[in-house]
Amino acid sequence: MIKTISAIATCLALSFSSVAQEVDFTEYDLNNGLHVILHQDNSAPVVTVGVMYHVGAKDEEKGRTGFAHFFEHLLFEGTQNIERGEWFNIVAAHGGSNNANTTQDRTYYYETFPSNNLELGLWMESERMLHPVINQIGVDTQNEVVKEEKRTRIDNAPYGKIIYNTGITPYLFQKHPYKNSVIGTMEDLDAAQLDEFKAFFKKYYGPNNATLVVTGDFNTPETKKLIENYFGQIKARPAVTRVNIKEAPITKTIKATEYDNNIQIPAKLYVYRTPSMKDRDAYVLEMISSVLTGGKSSRLYKKMVDQEKTALQVLAFPRSQEDYGTYVVGALALGETSLATLGKSIDEEISKLRTTLISEKEYQKLQNEFENQFVNANSSMEGIAASLATYHTLYGNTNLINKEIEIYRSITREEIKDVANKYLKENQRLDLDYLPTPEKK
Template structure:
C-alpha cells in the first residue's frame, strides 16, 4: 500500500496553493540493531508508539502457514509482567487504543495514548519484545479466535476469496510464498506444536528485525533516554535470511473459475503479476487504476456502468508487496450480462491505454488527484507512525514520506502508455470467472 504524509487542517488548505508541509523525523539505531524513528509534533497531546517487525506470511515454512498472522493475536496474550488478558484493559484504562495488523511482508503493533502515557507505551512494547508468555493456553485460545476470523472474513464473506486473495494468489505464484494467504490454513495451525511457536518468535522477533516508531507529542531527548532504558538491553536476535525466490514469467493466459457460496452476482477478473512496490512502474500502475475506476468519471465506470449498463460495479487496483505485486481488474455483472462481454469491455479499455496517450486534460486531473491524496492522507500521528515504519522497512527510504509525490509528478503520459503495454498483456494474466456455486443460485 502507498503511504503519504499527514497534515494539519490549516496546512491542507495551504496545499491547494501548491504547498506541502515536511514531516520531520530523527532516525538512529541502537547497538542491538533496533531501528528507531522519531517524529515530534507537539500540536496535540497525543502520541503513537509502534513497532514493526520484518516478518510476514511469506516468511513461514511450508506446512506452517498462518504463523505471522497468528502472532498478531498471540502477542496480546500477556507477558511476564502483564497478566494474561490484561493488555487491552491497561491500554483502555490509560486513555489509549491499540491494534496490530499483518501482511505478506511485515507485522505491525501500535498503541496511541495521551502523551503523558508515552512511557507506558514504550514499556508495553518492550515487554512484548522481551518477555512474552507463549504457552499452550494462549495458543489454544488464539487458535479459536483466528478460526472465527477466517470464517467471518473469508469463508462466509461475499467475495472474501478475492478481497483476501485466497482465490487469486495460487494462480499467480508457483514458487514464491505469496501463493499462500496471510491467514494461512487451520490445518497447519492445528498441527503446529508449542515449541514451533516459540521458535518462530525467537527467529523473527529480535530488535535487529524491528523498527520502533514514535510520532506525536513528546520531547526528543527525554524520549531517547526512555528508549535506551527499555530497549537497549534486549538481546539481539539471529540474523534473518530474507526470502529470495524468483518466479518464472507468466507467458500464457491462465483461465480459471472459482466458486463462492456467499455471492449471487458473478464477476469477471483479470489479474496480472507486477513488480515490487519499490519499482517506479508500481507507481504508474497506481495511476492507471485511478484512470480506470477512480470515481464516476473514470473510464471503466463511465463506459461499463453508466453508458452500457453491463456492470453493476467495476474495480482496478494494484496489490503492492515487497517482492512482487499483483494488479487486479474486474467487474460485477449487471443482470444477465455474460462475463465474456465484461472481459471484452475491459480489454477495450486496456487497449486504449496501450495505443493512445491520455489527454492533457485527463492527465492534469490525474495529477491533481494524486496531489490531493498526498496532502490529505495520514491525517493523524497514528498514520504517520505507520508510514514512517513502512517506508523504512519495506522501501528502505524514510524520506519517501516527503518525496513520494515527486515520483508521481514525474510520471508522464508516455509512461502510462508504456507501462500498460509492459504489464497488462493477455498472455501474462489470470482470466478468472468468479461465480456463485450452482446450489446458491
Template sequence: MKKIYYLSTLALLLSVSTFAQKVVFEEYDLSNGLHVILHQDNSAPVVTTSVMYHVGAKDEVKGRTGFAHFFEHLLFEGTKNIPKGEFFKIVSANGGSNNANTTQDRTYYYETFPSNNLELGLWLESERMLHPVINQDGVDTQNEVIKEEKRARIDNAPYGKIIYRTGINQHIFEKHPYKNSVIGSMEDLDAAQLNEFIAFHKKFYAPNNAVLVVAGDFETEPTKKMIEDYFGDIPTGDKVERINIVEQPVKAKKVTEYDSNIQIPIKLFIFRTPSNKDKDAYVLDMVSSILTSGKSSRMYKKLVENKKALQVLAFNDSQEDYGTYIMGALPLGETSLDEIAKEMDEEITKLQTELISEKEYQKLQNTFENRFVNSNSGVENIANTLARNYMLKGNTNLINDEINIFRSITREDIKRVANKYLNKNQRVEMDYLKKESEQQ
C-alpha cells in the same frame, strides 16, 4: 482578471498545503539493532508508539502457513509482567487505543495514548518484544480465535476469497510464498507444536528485525532516554536471511472459483506486477485511478453508466517482492462475463495504444496531489508510513518525496506500463461464480 487571481490563489494554497505536509523526523539505531524513528508534533496532546517487525506470511515454511498472522494475535495474550487478557484493558483504562495487522511482508503493532502516557506505550511494546508468554494455553486460545476469524471473513463472507486473496494468489505465484494467504491453513496451525511457535518467535521478533516509531507530542531527549531504558537491553537476534525467489512470467490461463455466499458473479483479470520499490508500481496506481477512480473514470462510464455492470474495480497491490494487479466487474442484468471481459480488454487496449489526454493527465496529477496532502493526517498514519517506508522500501523519507515520483510520471509512462504488464498472454482470467447447492 478576477478568474486569474482566483486560480493563482488556489495554486498558492495548494503549494502551501503541500509544503506544510512535510514530515520532519529523526532516525537512529540502538546497539542491539533496533531502528528508531522519531516524529515530533506538539500540536495535539496525543502520541503513537508502534513497532513493525519484518516478518509476514512470506517468511513461513511449507506446511506451517499462518504463523505470522497467528503471532499478531498471540502477542496480545500476555507477558511476564502483563497477565493474560490484560493488554487491551491496560490500554483502554489509560485513555488509549491499539491494534495490529499482518501482511505478506510485515507485522505491525501500535498504541495511541494521551501524550502523558508515552512511557506506558513504550513499556507495553518492550514487554511484547522481550517478555511474551508463549505457552500451550495461549496457542490453543488463539487457534480458536483465528478459526472464527477465517469463518467470518473468508468462508462465510461474500467475495471473501478475493478480498483476502485465498482464491487468487495461488493462481499468480508458483514458487514464491506470496501464493499462500496471510491467514494460512488451519490444518497447518492445528498440526504445529509449541516448540515450533517458540522457534518462529525467536527467529523473527528481535530488535534487529524491527523498527520502533514514536510520533506525536513528546520531547526528544527524555523520549530517547526512555527508549534506551526499555529497549536497549533486549538481546539482538540472529540475522534473518531473506528469501530471494524469482518467478517465471505468468502463463495465460482461465480459472474458475466458487463462492456460496454470493448472488452476483464477477469477472477478474489478474496480473503479476513489480515490487513496491519499482517506479512502475506507482504508474500502475495511476492506471487504476484512470480506470476506476470515481464516476468519471473509464470503466465506470463504460460499464456502470451503460448499465452493464453493478460495480467495477482495479487496483495494484504492490508488495516488497512482487505486486498483484487486479481488475474486474460485477455484471448487471443480462450482461455476460464474456462481455465484461471484452469491455475490459477494450479499455486496456486504449491505454496500450493511445496516450491519455492532457486534461485527463492533469486531473490524475491533481488527484494524487490531493491524496498526498491527505495521506499523513494524524500521528497514527504518519507512524505507519514511516515504519513501512523504512522497512519495505528502504527509504524513510518517501513520506515526503513519494509525491515527486508521481509528479515525474508521464503520459508515455502510462502507455509503456500498460503494455509491459497488462498483457493477455501473461494474466489469469477468473470467473468467480456462485456455488450452487448441488456443488456444495
C-alpha cells in the same frame, strides 16, 4: 473569472499542503540493531508508539502457513509483567487505543495515548519484544479467534476469496510464498506444536528485525533516554535470511474458474503479476488503476455502469508488495450480461491505455488525486507512524514519506501508456470467472 480564481486557489492549496505535510524525523540505531525513528510534533497532546517487525506471511515454513498473522493475535495475550487478557484494558484505562496488522511482508503493532503516557507505550512494546508469555492456553485461545476471523472475512463473506487474494495468488505464484494467504490454513495452525510458536518468535521478534517509531507530542532527548532504558538491553538475534525466490514470467493466459457460495452475481476478473512496490512501474500502475476505476468519472465506470449498463460495479486495484505485486481489474455482471461481454469491454479500455495517451484532463485529475492521498496519509500521528515504519522497513528509505509524492508528480502520460503496454497483456494474466456455487440437484 470564477474558473481562474478557482484554479489559483487550487494551486495555492496544493502548494501549501506539500509544505504543510513535510515530516521532520530523526532516525538512528541502538547497539542491538533496533532502528528508531522519531517525529516530534507538539501541536496536540497525543503520541503514537509503533513497532514494525520485518516478518510476514511469506517468511513462514511450508506446512505452517498463518504463523505471522497468528502472532498478531498471540502477542496481545500477555507478558511476564502484563497479566493475560489485560493488554487492552491497560491501554483503555489510560485513554489510549491500539491495534495490529499483518501483511505478506511485515507485522505492525501500535498504541496511541495522551502524550503523558508515552512511557507506558514504550514499556508495553518492550514487554512484547522482551518476554511475552507464549503458552498453550494462549495458543488455543487465539486459534479459535483466528478461525472465526477466517470464517467471517473469507469463508462466509461475499467475494472474500478475491478481497483476501486466496482465490487469486495460487494461480500467479508457483514458487514464491505469496501464493499462500496471510491468514493461512487452519490445518497448519492446528498441527503446529507450542515449541514451533516459540521458535518463530525467537527467530523473527528480535530488536535487529524491528523498527520502533514514536510520533507526536514528546521531548526528543528525554524520549531517547526512555527508549534506551526499555529497549537497549534486549539482545540481538541472529540475522534473518530474507526470502529470495524468483518466479518465471507468465507467458500464456491462465484461465480459471472459482466458485463462491456467498454470492449471486458473477464477476469477470483479469489479474496480472506486477513488480516490487519499490519499482517505479508500481507507482505508474497505481495511476493506471485510478484511470480505470478511480470513482464515477473513471473510464470503466462511465463505460460499463453508466453507458452500456452491463456492469453493476467495476473494480481495479494494485496490491503492492515487497517482492512482487498483483493488479486486479474486473466487473460484476448486471442482469443477464455474460462474462465474455464484460471481458470484452474491459479489454477495449485496456487497449486504449496501451495505445493512446490519456487526456490532459485525466492527467490533471490523477495529479490532484495523488496529492490528496499524500496529504491524508500523513494527517494523523498514527498515519505518520505507520508511513515512517513502512518506508524504512520495506523500502529502505524513510524519507520517502516526504519524497514519494515527487515520484507521482514526475510520471508522464507517455509513461502511463508504456507501463500499460508492458504489463497489461493478455498472455501475462489470469483470466478468472468468479461464479456463484451451482445449486445441487
